[in-house]
Amino acid sequence: MKDVFLKACKGIRSEYTPVWFMRQAGRYMPEYQKIRQKYDFLTMCRTPEIAAEVTLQPVKILEVDAAILFSDILIPLEAMGIEIEFLEDKGPKVSPTIRKSADLVFLREIDLEKVNYVFSAIKLLVKELSVPLIGFAASPFTLATYIIEGGSTKEFVNTKRFMFSESDSFHKLMSLFTEATFKYLAQQIKAGVHAVQIFDTWAGILSPFDYEIFVKPYVKELIKGIKNVPIIYFCSNTSGLANHLKDINADVLSIDWRIDIKDATLLFNNQPLQGNLDPLTLLGTEEELFKRAKKILVDGNLAKAHIFNLGHGVNINTSVDRLKKLVDFVHEFKIMEA
Ligand code: CP3
Secondary structure: OHHHHHHOOOOOOOOEEEOOOOOOOOOHHHHHHHHOOOHHHHHHHOOOOHHHHHHHHHHHHHHOOOOOOOOOOOOHHHHHOOEEEEEEEOOOEEEEEOHHHHHHHHHOOOOOOHHHHHHHHHHHHHHHHOOOEEEEEOHHHHHHHHHHHOOOOOOHHHHHHHHHHHHHHHOOOOHHHHHHHHHHHHHHHHHOOOOEEEEOOOOHHOOOHHHHHHHHHHHHHHHHHOOOOOOOEOOOOOOOHHHOOOOOOOEEEEEOOOOOHHHHHOOOOOOEEEEEOHHHOOOOOOHHHHHHHHHHHHHHHHOOEEEEEOOOOOOOOOOOHHHOOOHHHHHHHHHHHH
8 A cells, every 4th residue: 555645644754745635526526426416415425335436536536645535524413313414505404403502412422333334435445445545524613513503604603602601511512522523533443544634624713712712622632532543633724723733632734725834834843734735726727836836845845744735625616637737746746856
């Protein structure tokens, strides 16, 4: 198995910088669309053979250095008594919502049997893959925003109202999600994933003060509990939280484009970094794209190790050909010649 990605997670550099992309499997890819026309998204997630096939698509087409399991951060809610739906063009819908202390009764202890299809897909994949497989889960906080809001949101009004009016119950919800997420990730590791990524997509909506109170202790607890595989902590819009990210103790910090990777290497010295190209640079000219990719590769070289990635998921308008050219650019890039 190609090990450049896992080496980088451990802080070891190789001859070239490993690269993979968040949302590398998805609607921007015609091969994905072909399957997606036949099945809805949840059916694809719930059918191990389809999930495995879609996971492999970007590995074969783009030749990236890691695969990420095809699934979604909301899937474990199904194993906690919460219903999830994905509405065309409207995004996810989660019910019932939990917005106050009394609603906590809706949440059951996680029953991993109910999401056994996730672990079956992992078992199929580890037999076939030539690159490491990344498993994942949302952070307890990011998962909580979906169950509190009932779906995607811009302002997080219900989340913050709950947090600031019934903080004890909010902490209780965080504890329950931390335990459930730990069990869910431990089972993915048992099934064979080689690394895990914790998605804290919405951590950046909080002040550093509240991140420290409501998010950080749970992320740290989760990271501390996970054994045997490297852990990547992804968060977005979190430049203001930098001081708190220094001791989160993930093996790799995944950063977005709002922070200069050079500054990140100074802030998080001795820490492997992942990122941090703006996904929408892929919609511009090749010249502008490679200029930015080059800067990230040169500055990423100052980190203990660097995994090239986007600062967020691949946009649906991205051309597969352009993305493949970016992979080749990263692989062929020699720091000495820059
Ligand atoms: O990265 C990968 O290729 C692995 C699979 C993956 C998906 N979602 C597939 C997906 C992963 C790791 C996720 C994580 C995820 N899901 C996050 C965290 C990362 C991030 O993007 O910030 C979040 C917030 C979600 C929740 C979610 N899932 C939303 C808001 C939506 C709707 C928006 C959209 O793009 O459709 C989804 C759907 C979703 N998850 C799709 C895919 C491929 C599109 C499904 C389709 O084909 O219609």
